[in-house]
Amino acid sequence: MNDMRLVERDVSNRQAKIEARGVQVHYGEKHALKDVDVAILDRTVTAFIGPSGCGKSTFLRCLNRMNDTVASAKVSGNITLDGQDIYDPRIDPVQLRAKVGMVFQKPNPFPKSIYDNVAYGPKIHGLARTKAELDEIVETSLKKAALWNEVKDRLSAPGTGLSGGQQQRLCIARAVATAPEVLLMDEPCSALDPIATAQVEELIDELRTHFSVVIVTHSMQQAARVSQKTAFFHLGSLVEYGETGQIFTTPQDPRTEAYITGRIG
Amino acid sequence: MSDVMAGTPEGARGGSLLEGSARTKRRRAREWRMKAYGIGAIVLSLSTLFFMLATILMDGVSAFRQATITFPLTVDAAIVDKTGNRNVEEMAKVTTIGYKRLLSQGFVAHLAAAGIDTAGVPEKDLGDMLSDDGPARLRDMVLADPSLVGQVVEVSVYATGRIDGYLKGRVTRETAERDTNVTPEQLDLADNLVAAGLLTMPFNWGFLTGPDASDLRPEASGLGVAIIGSLYMMVLVAIFTVPVGVATSIYLEEFAPKNRFTDLIEVNISNLAAVPSIVFGILGLAIFINFMGLPQSSSLVGALVISLMTLPTIIIATRSAIRAVPPSIREAALGIGASKMQLVFHHVLPLAMPGIMTGTILGLASALGETAPLLLIGMVAFVTNYPAGPFEGGVMDPATALPVQVYSWASRSDPAFIERSSGAIIVLLVFLVIMNVAAILLRRRFERRW
Numbered sequence: 001m002n003d004m005r006l007v008e009r010d011v012s013n014r015q016a017k018i019e020a021r022g023v024q025v026h027y028g029e030k031h032a033l034k035d036v037d038v039a040i041l042d043r044t045v046t047a048f049i050g051p052s053g054c055g056k057s058t059f060l061r062c063l064n065r066m067n068d069t070v071a072s073a074k075v076s077g078n079i080t081l082d083g084q085d086i087y088d089p090r091i092d093p094v095q096l097r098a099k100v101g102m103v104f105q106k107p108n109p110f111p112k113s114i115y116d117n118v119a120y121g122p123k124i125h126g127l128a129r130t131k132a133e134l135d136e137i138v139e140t141s142l143k144k145a146a147l148w149n150e151v152k153d154r155l156s157a158p159g160t161g162l163s164g165g166q167q168q169r170l171c172i173a174r175a176v177a178t179a180p181e182v183l184l185m186d187e188p189c190s191a192l193d194p195i196a197t198a199q200v201e202e203l204i205d206e207l208r209t210h211f212s213v214v215i216v217t218h219s220m221q222q223a224a225r226v227s228q229k230t231a232f233f234h235l236g237s238l239v240e241y242g243e244t245g246q247i248f249t250t251p252q253d254p255r256t257e258a259y260i261t262g263r264i265g
Numbered sequence: 266m267s268d269v270m271a272g273t274p275e276g277a278r279g280g281s282l283l284e285g286s287a288r289t290k291r292r293r294a295r296e297w298r299m300k301a302y303g304i305g306a307i308v309l310s311l312s313t314l315f316f317m318l319a320t321i322l323m324d325g326v327s328a329f330r331q332a333t334i335t336f337p338l339t340v341d342a343a344i345v346d347k348t349g350n351r352n353v354e355e356m357a358k359v360t361t362i363g364y365k366r367l368l369s370q371g372f373v374a375h376l377a378a379a380g381i382d383t384a385g386v387p388e389k390d391l392g393d394m395l396s397d398d399g400p401a402r403l404r405d406m407v408l409a410d411p412s413l414v415g416q417v418v419e420v421s422v423y424a425t426g427r428i429d430g431y432l433k434g435r436v437t438r439e440t441a442e443r444d445t446n447v448t449p450e451q452l453d454l455a456d457n458l459v460a461a462g463l464l465t466m467p468f469n470w471g472f473l474t475g476p477d478a479s480d481l482r483p484e485a486s487g488l489g490v491a492i493i494g495s496l497y498m499m500v501l502v503a504i505f506t507v508p509v510g511v512a513t514s515i516y517l518e519e520f521a522p523k524n525r526f527t528d529l530i531e532v533n534i535s536n537l538a539a540v541p542s543i544v545f546g547i548l549g550l551a552i553f554i555n556f557m558g559l560p561q562s563s564s565l566v567g568a569l570v571i572s573l574m575t576l577p578t579i580i581i582a583t584r585s586a587i588r589a590v591p592p593s594i595r596e597a598a599l600g601i602g603a604s605k606m607q608l609v610f611h612h613v614l615p616l617a618m619p620g621i622m623t624g625t626i627l628g629l630a631s632a633l634g635e636t637a638p639l640l641l642i643g644m645v646a647f648v649t650n651y652p653a654g655p656f657e658g659g660v661m662d663p664a665t666a667l668p669v670q671v672y673s674w675a676s677r678s679d680p681a682f683i684e685r686s687s688g689a690i691i692v693l694l695v696f697l698v699i700m701n702v703a704a705i706l707l708r709r710r711f712e713r714r715w
Contacts, residue, residue, distance in 0.1 A: 069599060071523055094602050102600035108593035110612065120611075121601045171597070178601060 014041035017182055017212045018063060023077035025058050025067065032058045036077070036238045038231060040182065045204060045213045047223035047244065050233035051264060056216045059233070060184050063214065064100035065093040081182070098125050101175035105187040107167035109159035109174070114151050117159040117170055118142060121178035137177055144210070145173035146203050165196025172203060176210075183207060185215040189222065201226050220260055224248050232256045234264075321687050321694075327433045328688025331469035331484060332424035334395060334458065338371035340407060342415050351411040364400035364407075368392065368422065381461050384453035394451055396423035398478065398485035423471075424464060426483040426681040428455050432466060435680060472688060476649040477670070483681035486674070488689055490648045494564050494664030495633060495696070497652065501568030501660060502575055502632055507625055510579035511614075517580075518587045519609055538577035545574050546638030554642060561643035562663035564652065570642060571632045578631070582624020586617035619711040626704035630697050636668040645669050667693045 018040040025033035033055040040046050040063075048056035058067070065086060067073040079086050086096055098121070109117050118138045121127075128134035138155070142148040147169040151162070159170050168188060175183055185204070189197040204213055204226045217223050223230050224244060231241040232253075240247060240256045251257040258264045285293065342349060344367045346356050369392025376383055376391065383391065399422035407413050423429070427447035430436035438449045458464035475487025513534075521527045549570035553559045559566050590613050598608045614621075639645065644665050652662035665673070667689060674686035 064600070066596070066600060069595075094604050096602075097600060098602035102596075104593065104596055104600065106593055108591075108597040110594065110597060111616065120603075124601075124603055124607055124611075174597075174601060 014044050016040065017042040017082065019080045020059075020062070021078040023059065023062060023075065023079060025055070025062060025076075026074040027070070028072040032236055033062075034236045038238060038241055040212055040214055041229065042212055043208055043210070044229055045208050045215060045227040046229040046231065047227035048214065048216045048231050048233060049218075049220060049223050049259075050239075051259065052218075054233040055236040056231075056233040057186055059238075060186055060214060060216050063182070063184055064097050064102055066097075066102065068093055098178045099180055100182045100184060101178060101180035103168070103171050103175050103183065103185045103188045106191050107164055107171050109162070109167050109170050111158065111160055113156045114142075114159045114162070114170060115155040118173050118177045121174060125178055127178065141173040141177035142170075144176050144203075144207065145169045146199060146206070147173055163196070165192050165199060168192060168196065168200060169203065172200070172207075176207070180211060182212045182214065185213065187216050187218060190218060197222075220248070232259060234259065321690050324684055325687025325689075325691045328472055328684045328691075329469050330433075330466040331471065332429040332432045332464060333421050333467055334372070334424050334464050335419065335421045336372060336375040336463055337417050338368065338375070338403075338420045339417050340414050341367055341370070345407055346411070346414050351414060353408055353411055356411060356414075357408060359404070361397075361400040361404055364404045365392070365397070368395055368399050368403060368420070371420075379461065379463075381463075382454075382457050384450050384457060386448070386450045386454050390448065390451060391454075394425055394428055394454070396425050396484045397482050398423055423482075423484040424455070426679060428452075428464070429484050430681055431455055432459070432464070433684070435684075472685075473692070476651060477647060477665070477673075478649070479647070480677055480679055480682075483677075483679045483685060486682075486685055488667065488670060488692055490651055491665045491667045491670035491689070492692070493652055493659075494567070494644065494648075495666045497564035497655065497660050497664065498568040498571060498666060499629055499633060500655075501565065502572050503625070503629060505568065505572040506575045506579050506628070510576055510625070511583055511621060513576075513580050514583035514587055515609055515614075518584055519605060519613070534577050534580055537573075538581060540574075541637075542574055542635055543637040543641065545570050546641030548573065549638060549642050560661050560663070562646045562648065562665075563661045564644075564664045564666075565660040566642050567639050567644050567664075567666060568660070570638045571635055574635065574638065575628045575632045578628035579621075579625050582628065583617070583621045586620025586624065587613055589620060590616045619708040622707045622711065623704045626700050626707070630700040630704075633696060633700070634668050634693065636666075636672055639666055639669050640672070645673055647673075667696070 016039040020036055020038045020040075023033060023036040024031070036055075036059055038059075048060060050056050061067045062075055062079060063086075067075055075087065081096070081099065085091070110120065112120070115138055118141050119128075119134050122134060122137045128137055139148060139152075142151065147166060150166060151157075151170075159167065162170060168191070172183075172188075188204075189200050192200065201222065204215065207213055208228075215223075215226065227244045229242070230244040230247040232239045232247065232251075232255075234255050240251060240253045242252075247256065248260055251260060255264065344363050345359050346352075347359075348355050372395060373388055373391050399420070403420060403422075406418075424432075425446070427436050427441070427444065428451065431441075431447075431452050432455065436444070436447065436452070438452055441447045441449045441452055455464060471485065472487050473492070474489045475485060476490045477487070478485035517527065517531065549566060553566045553569050554561055559569075594612050594616065595608060598612045603611065643663075646663055646665065648663045648665050650663075652664045653659035671686045671689045671693065674682045674689060
């Protein structure tokens, strides 16, 4: 919000939820992310686009400290969630990940029942005191993920028995169940067929009313369809960040233009 | 067709698709040879296995039957209770020599009474057809129940190893000629006893339950002590190795930093798995017996030594089971805010459990067959007393183990022990098969829980 570039017409009333300043990531010798500054707005869908290996997934994984699990990864710079430095040593990454949920490229439900998949997060974070409360969280989460009607009669069936698209929506329900403030999605549709993709995209638009969504995607059409803000990454740098419509129609940087017109990538 | 094909490179190679080119034929031949080698290797190993099993079965099955002579015997008070007051302490002064006389006399008397042709066997040799195991058992029976004195009881006594061998075809009249322990006349009498129904071949429970016996009475030797010893060891090995092995694996896989020190640990675990087992025996002798002063020949020391050998196997199996848990599940759990502990105990361990179980049971199965280290810590001893119960310090009592029993029987001179050691191998194999089947069943059961 204090960066003039971020003031956009349709999301101008939104506050910055996550602010990143000078974020650098090294994987051993490899400099994977160079000096990224970005502000993710509240209740907005932000798309990260760019060619393979450009650092967009790396940056996404910095936002909930999933890079901590990679031994060789070194993150520097400053990322704040609601003004709080998430790399502060006093911060518990476990708490952070309850607030910043994540959905992965490949649907990865736990090999448990549909119910247990969704109930797992609330259980470990103590969000429900009674069974009835837990039941309600499971139901509302599955409803938010537009899966309730399909699975309400077989909540005890294994989550791994669902179709690919249903599994991905189950993973979204699982992430939604911990009442996150930000939802990170790492190419959530790349393993799905077009119909399932359309369902998930519709869902993303729906989820935007509750919290910020950050989506990494390879598909520029998808970015254009679901997001209000788009960031273009190239060779580890954030090249351009702005309103989605502006990025796709009047890109400021020649590299962005080259990418969206298909000349690099 | 040729019009279409003519312009293409495939067409240029010529020939119909029905007839392969020389190159394809060579490729085919190579494939066929590869398959033939594979099938040949399988046939070779299966036939070796079959040959081994067949030999063991042929030699060993007879150990499960035992020639037994059954006859009514009057427990003569004049021999077993001279004072006549049925005082157990007084009666205990009569040794097995007295009971041997009692049995011989009773046997001779019954043969005469039943009118069985003794085939010219002198009276002295008649009693020698009964195992020396008989008097001891009769003595125990009478001392346990003094009211039997003066009564007529039906006694079943093992026939000696030679008579047993005759009924199993191991002893013939020709070998009996040269044998000082048996005469051809005794064999004739054995035939008569069989005809009269006195000499039978019932299932030999004593082989499974009885303790070992000396070279002089192979017919009385049993696996009881060895089975108890092996059982104690397996339970103790499982108790020692599973918690330590699983904890080690979890720490190394999930928590340990990757540095030179943990690399060193990893290399050494693999090395430990390759150390010859006899070395562990020497280690056990030096540490557990000489340094810590634990009793020799005890199942506890055996279990400790075998645990050292089994640990690397279990650690390696557990680590690979943990590593096989898909990273996507780890990401899912971490991404939702699970802690390391929750990740391990809610997701990784349940998924790795079938692999851990299988690895553990297979490790235990190979431990069950381990012999060399047990020889060094004295479990090859001749043990005729059963160890006490597991909660009465039985693990500290001297015991043997199944494979060691096989070894010690195989090295004895009496040919009757050949069938005994093969029989012991059959028992050992049955235990191994049971453990392997258990591994498979557990694996199936756990895998079905997705």
